[in-house]
Amino acid sequence: MKSSSRPLAALAMVVLIGAGCGSNAPSETGNEHATNQDAAVKFAECMRDNGVSQFPDPDASGALTIDGVLNGSSIDPNGAAWKRASAACKDLQPSGFTGPGKRSxxxxxxxxxxxxxxxxxxxxxxPDPLNGEPLVDTNRIPSAATSDGMTILNAAMQQxxxxGAKAIKGQR
Structure with a gap:
């Protein structure tokens, strides 16, 4: 896999982990998925409108996690644009999305x-994850750049x- 594809693949994997963090309880309304998706889209739009132009849209399930957004991207969670946008969009932040910070x-x-x-x-x-940093950072995994590296990593992440869900669940 090309190294330029690594961040996108890692983003997809981390979002999959984040998607597993939700409740398994049945939905009380048939529109819960649409509501989560809408909330995540509004948050992403707000972040872009407030200076974080590379902030991605959520996936089709509405999953959006801090690890998924930051891993492999050039977005700086310590930069002025991120801090300004985070403050402006705080009320729109969807559940399951966590700001930069340490894990419990x-x-x-x-x-x-x-x-x-x-x-x-x-x-x-x-590597062991550094507290306050993304759980998965392909830039710290040299084997991810090899021809089968991402395939092996993806299979391991599924196992x-x-x-992974326990590590990011409830992190706020």
């Missing part, structure tokens, strides 16, 4: 278990997705 001790522990699981499933150079 329980979440960080799950993140470390997630990293170990990924290593056990074939990605030997997968370890429950631990």
């Amino acid at each position: 001790p329980k979440q960080q522990s799950a993140g470390l278990e997630f990293a170990q699981c990924i290593r056990e499933h074939g990605v030997k150079d997968f 370890c997705r429950d631990l």
Whole structure:
């Protein structure tokens, strides 16, 4: 896989993890999906309107996570544009999206278990996540740039997705 495709593939994988963070309870309304999607789209539009031009739209399920937005992108969560847009769009922030910040001790522990699981499933150079940084950063995984690297990483992430969800669930 070309290295220019790595960030997009990683973004898709992290969004898939984030999508697993929602409740498994049945929807009380048939429009919950549409409502989540609409909220996430409005938040993305607000972020772009307020200076974060590369802020992506949510996926078809409405999933939008901080890891998914930042991983592999050139968006700087410590920059003035991000801070200004975050403040302006705070009331539109969809549930499940978390601002830059540290994981709780329980979440960080799950993140470390997630990293170990990924290593056990074939990605030997997968680093432990740094607290306050994205859970998955393909720029820190040299094997992701190899011809089969992203395929192996994707398969490992599928095997370890429950631990990944625990690491980002409720992070606010």
